Amino acid sequence: MKFAAYSLVTQIGKSPLSNTYLASPTGQPEREVVIKVFHASCLGPGYEARDFLRDAAHLQQLTHPYLLPVLDADIEQRQPFVVGPYLPRGSLRDHLRTLSPSRFSVAHTLRLGIQIGQALNYCHTNDVLHSNLTPDNVLFVDDETVQLADFGLASLIDESVYDDPPLSQATAYRAPELLMSLVSRKSDQFSLGCLLYELLTGTLPAASSNPPLAPSRLAPYVPESFDAVLLKALAHEPMARYESIAQLVKALQAISIQDENISATRSYPQPRSGSSTTYPHTSITRSEPSQEGSLVFPFEPKASVSYRHMLSPLELEGLNGPGEPKEKQQFLEEPAAQKQTLPDMSLRKAQRTETLMPVLAADLPTKPRPSPARGGTESSQAPAATPKLSLRSRWLVPLLLTQLLLSVVVGVLAHYSLMSGSYLAWWAKPTVPAPTLTATAQQQIYTQATRGVPVLDDPLIGESENQWQTGLTDSQNPKDGCNFTGGVYQASLSNAPYFGSCMALATNFSNIAYQVEMSVIAGDGGGLVFRSNANAEYRFRVDASGYYDLAGAPPENIHYTRPVRAVHTGLNQWNLLTAVAKGSDLYLYVNKQLVMYCHDSSSSSGTIGVFVIDAGHPTTVQFRNAKVWEL
Numbered sequence: 001m002k003f004a005a006y007s008l009v010t011q012i013g014k015s016p017l018s019n020t021y022l023a024s025p026t027g028q029p030e031r032e033v034v035i036k037v038f039h040a041s042c043l044g045p046g047y048e049a050r051d052f053l054r055d056a057a058h059l060q061q062l063t064h065p066y067l068l069p070v071l072d073a074d075i076e077q078r079q080p081f082v083v084g085p086y087l088p089r090g091s092l093r094d095h096l097r098t099l100s101p102s103r104f105s106v107a108h109t110l111r112l113g114i115q116i117g118q119a120l121n122y123c124h125t126n127d128v129l130h131s132n133l134t135p136d137n138v139l140f141v142d143d144e145t146v147q148l149a150d151f152g153l154a155s156l157i158d159e160s161v162y163d164d165p166p167l168s169q170a171t172a173y174r175a176p177e178l179l180m181s182l183v184s185r186k187s188d189q190f191s192l193g194c195l196l197y198e199l200l201t202g203t204l205p206a207a208s209s210n211p212p213l214a215p216s217r218l219a220p221y222v223p224e225s226f227d228a229v230l231l232k233a234l235a236h237e238p239m240a241r242y243e244s245i246a247q248l249v250k251a252l253q254a255i256s257i258q259d260e261n262i263s264a265t266r267s268y269p270q271p272r273s274g275s276s277t278t279y280p281h282t283s284i285t286r287s288e289p290s291q292e293g294s295l296v297f298p299f300e301p302k303a304s305v306s307y308r309h310m311l312s313p314l315e316l317e318g319l320n321g322p323g324e325p326k327e328k329q330q331f332l333e334e335p336a337a338q339k340q341t342l343p344d345m346s347l348r349k350a351q352r353t354e355t356l357m358p359v360l361a362a363d364l365p366t367k368p369r370p371s372p373a374r375g376g377t378e379s380s381q382a383p384a385a386t387p388k389l390s391l392r393s394r395w396l397v398p399l400l401l402t403q404l405l406l407s408v409v410v411g412v413l414a415h416y417s418l419m420s421g422s423y424l425a426w427w428a429k430p431t432v433p434a435p436t437l438t439a440t441a442q443q444q445i446y447t448q449a450t451r452g453v454p455v456l457d458d459p460l461i462g463e464s465e466n467q468w469q470t471g472l473t474d475s476q477n478p479k480d481g482c483n484f485t486g487g488v489y490q491a492s493l494s495n496a497p498y499f500g501s502c503m504a505l506a507t508n509f510s511n512i513a514y515q516v517e518m519s520v521i522a523g524d525g526g527g528l529v530f531r532s533n534a535n536a537e538y539r540f541r542v543d544a545s546g547y548y549d550l551a552g553a554p555p556e557n558i559h560y561t562r563p564v565r566a567v568h569t570g571l572n573q574w575n576l577l578t579a580v581a582k583g584s585d586l587y588l589y590v591n592k593q594l595v596m597y598c599h600d601s602s603s604s605s606g607t608i609g610v611f612v613i614d615a616g617h618p619t620t621v622q623f624r625n626a627k628v629w630e631l
Helices: 049-061 092-098 106-125 165-173 176-180 185-201 224-233 245-253 439-450
Strands: 006-015 018-025 033-038 072-076 079-085 138-140 146-148 417-419 456-458 481-485 488-493 498-509 512-522 525-532 538-543 547-551 561-563 574-582 585-590 593-599 606-614 619-630
Touching (some): 006 033, 049 072, 106 146, 176 185, 185 224, 185 245, 224 245, 439 512, 439 574, 488 606, 498 525, 512 525, 512 606, 525 619, 538 574, 538 585, 538 606, 547 593
Antiparallel strands (some): 018 033, 072 079, 138 146, 417 498, 456 619, 481 488, 488 619, 498 606, 512 574, 512 619, 525 538, 525 606, 538 547, 547 561, 574 585, 585 593
């Protein structure tokens, strides 16, 4: 049976929305490949043919000795498909099933863990998450080498939800935050920790245990140094894990053990007549090739229409170091504290462009929401998102990757500065709701970050050692600026569309929880500035109508905005804003409720401040009770 440029030999996998076949390119029967064909319904509004081809082309650029390459991808008969090499030696899952007990030696586990970790690190440096790492998608190339498969494919249709019982255990490898729609590179790190734990002990870590039982308690030959590495990678809180996969790999490489003779601990099962062999990701069985006429191909046959020509105009980003396992320096250790230099005051008008990610219909008000300051005018019915500059999408997570993580942010201000607003946040899959946590889980993060005595506790009633900026700006309106008045710190702005920052010039923090109370007196909104330096900064905005976003400036701009119920809407309402920054993990709270989590390493340290945003109407915002806890 023919499909696109391939001859299908036998069906080796099936799920509700895809079929997997052993195949060969037309005219090359000696060359075996695996082709995964997705149902036409996988493409539609929000993710169309061009999106699939763009992400597939990005995926095809990835070249690494421990990654299974994507050989081809296209759309045939309205069905997207992906082609990869066929590796007959089987997966880690296959090998575990042949062992008694079902576990590998320490040396073998360590060797495989380093290879898988290097593959994941390469993906992460090129802005690709795996998101479904299990032993089923780690395949043996030869006696000493594995390759990571299905990176980016899992979330095309979230097939793992439909897997048969043998593969439903894939959920056991998923980081706890994925259940709350929060995703980052550290989610892959947790999955790798689960996989290595299973290879060492023959069992998965108990989901209810935090921390899980040390591997050496189940397998006494496991060294304590290995225990420490895995328990850190398996921490329930992302902030407690390694800063990056590269740091985890570095820790694995530092474990000193005697390299054992591992030939007896592995077998390479070959498919036999009547036997079943599991293939990666989908719940499938392999049998002897059937006759072409007996193939099951359930999707409606249509005239062959290839979309490959759509690839030519696509602009694809260059990759970081294809071909070799690569570890970026920024992934190996905490970014060095950036030199604190303050630029001259500047005044620049912001440019408005379309937001990258549409707000979900469920998140929008059922009828226009009038601005508290100006009634239900037509101009006030849209969320007052901060203007942004041109956008480069960094988290191109291939093939409908469920979440894209945010990339970078922003330049800073020295005086009370008025700069172009380009707002940044994580790029989530359109069908994923806003991150919600149970009150218990939310409180664990918030309480941990804000416990103890703050290193900065400023009521913002007047001048202090923190050197909050005061006075006028270069605005033409003499009322614009930052001033202490009536027992609060007030920022006003009447130039639209601009924002102005009021900085605490004597501060310089890195890992912190930063908290301020804010009230919009008139106009649009404002928020917190943190880790502000000469190269980048973060700005957490909340407006009077209940919308929030996280923002930055070039070189990377990703925009995300949505309403959140945690905000006390309207004018003269006080809201408690909190930003928790630990390494590259950023948690944003409104009134102690988590509204957003993202992973970004654009800025590691800098000053704190507040800001006011005028999105079309003169705005005045007041602040009080600034606190900082160092983490």
